[in-house]
Amino acid sequence: MQAKTRQGKTVEDSLGKVILPLGVYYGISTQRALENFPITNYQLHPELIKAIAMVKKAAAHANKPALEQKAPGIFQYIVNACDAIIDGYYHEHFVVDPIQGGAGTSLNMNANEVIANIALVEMGHDKYLHAVISPYDHVNMSQSTNDVIPTAARICIRKLLDELLETMTELCEIFKEKSIEFDSVVKMGRTHLQDAVPIRLGQGFDAYVRVIKRDKERIRKTGNYLYEVNLGATAVGTALNANPDYVREVINQLQEITGLSDIRRCESLVDGTQNTDCFTEVSAALKICAINMSKIANDLRLMASGPACGLGEITLGKLQDGSSIMPEKVNPVLPELINQVAFQVIGNDLTVSLASEAGQLELNVMQPVLIYNLIQSVSMMSNAFKVFGERCVKLIRLSENNLNRLKRYVDESPIIATALAPYIGYERAGAIARIALSEKTTALDICLQDETLVNRLGGEEMIRRILDPDAMTRMGENL
Numbered sequence: 279m280q281a282k283t284r285q286g287k288t289v290e291d292s293l294g295k296v297i298l299p300l301g302v303y304y305g306i307s308t309q310r311a312l313e314n315f316p317i318t319n320y321q322l323h324p325e326l327i328k329a330i331a332m333v334k335k336a337a338a339h340a341n342k343p344a345l346e347q348k349a350p351g352i353f354q355y356i357v358n359a360c361d362a363i364i365d366g367y368y369h370e371h372f373v374v375d376p377i378q379g380g381a382g383t384s385l386n387m388n389a390n391e392v393i394a395n396i397a398l399v400e401m402g403h404d405k406y407l408h409a410v411i412s413p414y415d416h417v418n419m420s421q422s423t424n425d426v427i428p429t430a431a432r433i434c435i436r437k438l439l440d441e442l443l444e445t446m447t448e449l450c451e452i453f454k455e456k457s458i459e460f461d462s463v464v465k466m467g468r469t470h471l472q473d474a475v476p477i478r479l480g481q482g483f484d485a486y487v488r489v490i491k492r493d494k495e496r497i498r499k500t501g502n503y504l505y506e507v508n509l510g511a512t513a514v515g516t517a518l519n520a521n522p523d524y525v526r527e528v529i530n531q532l533q534e535i536t537g538l539s540d541i542r543r544c545e546s547l548v549d550g551t552q553n554t555d556c557f558t559e560v561s562a563a564l565k566i567c568a569i570n571m572s573k574i575a576n577d578l579r580l581m582a583s584g585p586a587c588g589l590g591e592i593t594l595g596k597l598q599d600g601s602s603i604m605p606e607k608v609n610p611v612l613p614e615l616i617n618q619v620a621f622q623v624i625g626n627d628l629t630v631s632l633a634s635e636a637g638q639l640e641l642n643v644m645q646p647v648l649i650y651n652l653i654q655s656v657s658m659m660s661n662a663f664k665v666f667g668e669r670c671v672k673l674i675r676l677s678e679n680n681l682n683r684l685k686r687y688v689d690e691s692p693i694i695a696t697a698l699a700p701y702i703g704y705e706r707a708g709a710i711a712r713i714a715l716s717e718k719t720t721a722l723d724i725c726l727q728d729e730t731l732v733n734r735l736g737g738e739e740m741i742r743r744i745l746d747p748d749a750m751t752r753m754g755e756n757l
Contacts, residue, residue, distance in 0.1 A: 286298050286299045286300050289305065289406060290306075291306055293310075296309045296310060297309075302371055302373075303368060303371040303392045303395040303396060303405065304371050304372075304373060304388055304391045304392055304395075305387075305391035305394075305395065306391075307383075307384065307391060307413075308374060308384065308387060308388040308391055308392075310384075311374045311378060311384030311388065312373060314378075314379070314384075315375040315378040315384065316375065317375045317377045317378070318377055319375075320375070320376055320650075321372075322369075322372050322374070322385070323376075323434065323653045323657065324366070324369060325434045325437055325438060325653075326430060326434040326649070326653060327363060327369050327372045328364050328366075328434075329433040329434040329437075329536075330363075330385070330386075330389045330426065330427075331360045331363035331364045331389065331393070332364060332430070332433060332532065332536050333421075333426050333429050333509065333532065334356075334360050334389060334390075334417060334426075335356075335360035335361065335364070335531075335535050336509070336528050336531035336535050337419065337420060337421055337509075337524075337528055337531075338353060338356045338357050338360065339527075339528075339531040339535075340420070340523075340524045340528035341353075341419045341420055343523075344420075344521060344524070345416060348416070352397065352410070352411050352416060355397035355398075355400050355401050355411065356393060356394075356397050358396075358397065358400060359393040359394075359400065360393060362396060363389075363392070363393070363396075368396060371388075372385075372388055372392065376646060376649075377646055377647050377650055378646050379643075379646075380423075381423060381424065381427070381641060381642070381643040381644075381645055381646070382423050382426075382427035382645055382646050382649075383423045385427060385646070386421075386423040387413065389426075390418045391413045393413070394408065394411045394412065394413040394416065394417050397411050397417075398410060398411050420510075420512070420521060420525075420528075421509075422511070422512040422513045424508075424512070424513055424514070424551055424641055425507075425508045425509050425510060425547075425551065427645060427646075427649070428550070428551070428645060429507040429508060429532075431645070431652075431653075432504040432506075432507050432556075433504075433532075433538065433541075434653065435504055435649075435653060435656060436501060436538065438656040438657060438660065439497060439498075439501040439560070441660050442497065442656055442659055442663070443494055443497060443498060443501075445660050445663045446490055446494050446497075446663060447494070448667055449490060449666070449667040450487050450490050450491060450494070452667045452671045452672050453483055453487045453667075454483075454484075454487050455672075456480075456671060456672075456674060457480045457484040457486075457487060458480065459480070460478070460483055460676070461478055461479075461480030461481075462480070462748075463478060463480065463676065463681070463684060464477075464684065464685075464688055464748050464751060465482075465591060465684045465688065466684075466687045466688050466691050473687075473691045473692075473693040474693060475693060475694075475696050475697070476688055476751050477751055478748070479592075479676075479684070481751065482577070486574050489570045490567075490570070490571075493566060493567035493570055496563040496566060496567070497563045497564065497567060499563075500559040500560045500562070500563045501563075502540070503559065505538065505541050505542060506543070506545075506556070507529070507532070507541060507542070507544065507550070508543075508544050508550030508551050509529065509532060509543070510524065510528055510547060511548070511550060511551045513640075514548065514551060514640040514641065515546070515547040515549070515552065529543045548640070551640065551641060552637065552639070552640055552641065553637070554633075554634045554637060554642050554645065554648060555634065557634060557648055557649075557652055558630055558631060558634040561626065561630040561652055561655065562627060564623055564626075564627065564652075564655045564656065565624055565627040565655075567659065568620035568623035568624060568655075568659060569624070571619075571666075572616060572620035572621075574616070575612075575614070575616035575617050575620075575666075576617070578592070578594065578610065578670070578671075579610045579613045579614070582594045582610055582613075585679070589683070590683045591683060591684055591687075592674055592676060592680055593674070593675050593677050593680055594610055594612075594670060595669060597611055597612070597669060598611060610670075612665065612666050612669055613666075615662055615665075615666070616662055616663075619658050619659060619662040622654070622655070622658060623655045623658065626651035626652070626654060626655045627651075629651045630648050630651050630652060632644075633648035688747045690720060692711035692714040692720075693711060694720070694721045694722070694745055694750075695707045695708070695714065695721040695724075695745075696711075697744050697745055698710065698721075698725070698744060701735055701744065702734070702735075721745060722741070722742070722745045725745065726741060
């Protein structure tokens with residue numbers, strides 16, 4: 279039953295009457311969800327909306343014989359409505375909050391209602407004429423929230439992961455270029471933030487390349503589990519109310535519509551409906567990547583600290599004013615961004631873990647918050663890594679002042695004496711380091727002034743070779 283008023287359209291079902299705003303394409307279930315879950319005020323991710331429409335389109339194709347028998351002519355209108363949503367239209371009518379009770383039922387019904395009403399209008403009918411096209415009997419035929427939403431989430435996150443992996447590939451290339459550019463530059467290594475032994479700046483950047491590549495592989499491997507979907511499971515994995523032909527055909531349709539040929543049905547639809555470990559594993563891989571990227575950001579912040587009173591070993595691009603009170607101050611804003619994104623991803627991973635653990639019996643009802651946090655993590659990382667590579671890493675340079683500092687730090691560090699230990703022993707090398715530190719001179723000068731040591735080591739040239747910082751960085755190469 280429905281009636282139009284100045285305030286909106288009054289619709290009624292078994293739970294009572296609800297007033298819908300004029301002009302909307304959603305229906306009574308969605309309106310109730312708006313009233314029940316005014317939580318985050320965030321919009322659904324566009325890729326999730328598109329993924330749900332893809333699932334609905336695949337279901338319509340797999341249900342075509344039944345739809346045509348039940349309501350001749352409506353199949354194509356439902357497909358056309360799905361296509362419009364996939365193309366980016368009507369997204370403003372997907373209004374439910376990402377975090378909601380009901381395991382995603384409100385989101386599924388939001389989609390069912392919007393698709394039904396788009397189709398009705400295209401047919402020339404008024405919206406909400408569900409005797410012609412029903413959100414339940416037609417759009418949701420052979421489906422349940424419990425297989426639609428997890429399947430759509432997997433499609434959405436899988437596509438977002440592909441974008442992230444592409445961005446990480448580009449970031450690797452940028453770091454690789456810098457590792458080559460800086461390969462001949464020797465700097466003091468540091469452990470515990472104290473002088474260690476020399477390392478080439480390019481070696482440090484090459485290490486960043488390698489850890490990002492490992493992160494890429496972790497994310498790729500875990501992301502492959504998302505190709506297993508439970509569409510066809512309906513409520514608890516038993517495929518109740520779904521025609522066997524539909525269950526067999528819907529995956530083929532989903533592969534074609536999404537362009538993801540690796541999509542396959544879970545070996546056990548019950549397992550696929552109950553358990554969310556694939557999401558948890560993806561989240562863990564994202565967390566590890568975020569942690570590694572945060573460490574890289576910390577390194578850049580330290581090396582760029584200054585310009586006068588910090589390490590001053592590298593120079594970051596000047597992107598914006600760093601202070602509203604201190605003129606000419608420039609901050610490492612993009613490394614700071616990476617740190618903060620990492621904090622959020624780490625927190626999201628905890629939420630995903632708790633939500634995954636909180637499932638009971640035949641369904642994990644906490645999937646809305648799990649899906650929301652995963653989508654947020656992937657999206658934030660992809661956006662942040664792209665701008666970090668283009669506007670931070672690519673712009674790193676070594677000024678003359680940086681190069682002078684790097685050389686001075688190496689020349690003046692007493693820890694250079696470490697290279698003498700194999701020739702004169704740990705204690706004697708330590709004594710040289712202590713003298714160099716106390717007299718504010720270099721280990722090389724101390725050695726060259728010790729005639730006995732010069733003779734013992736085979737002359738000044740041999741001492742210079744032993745204490746050559748660049749040579750110290752190459753001992754482990756070509757093994």
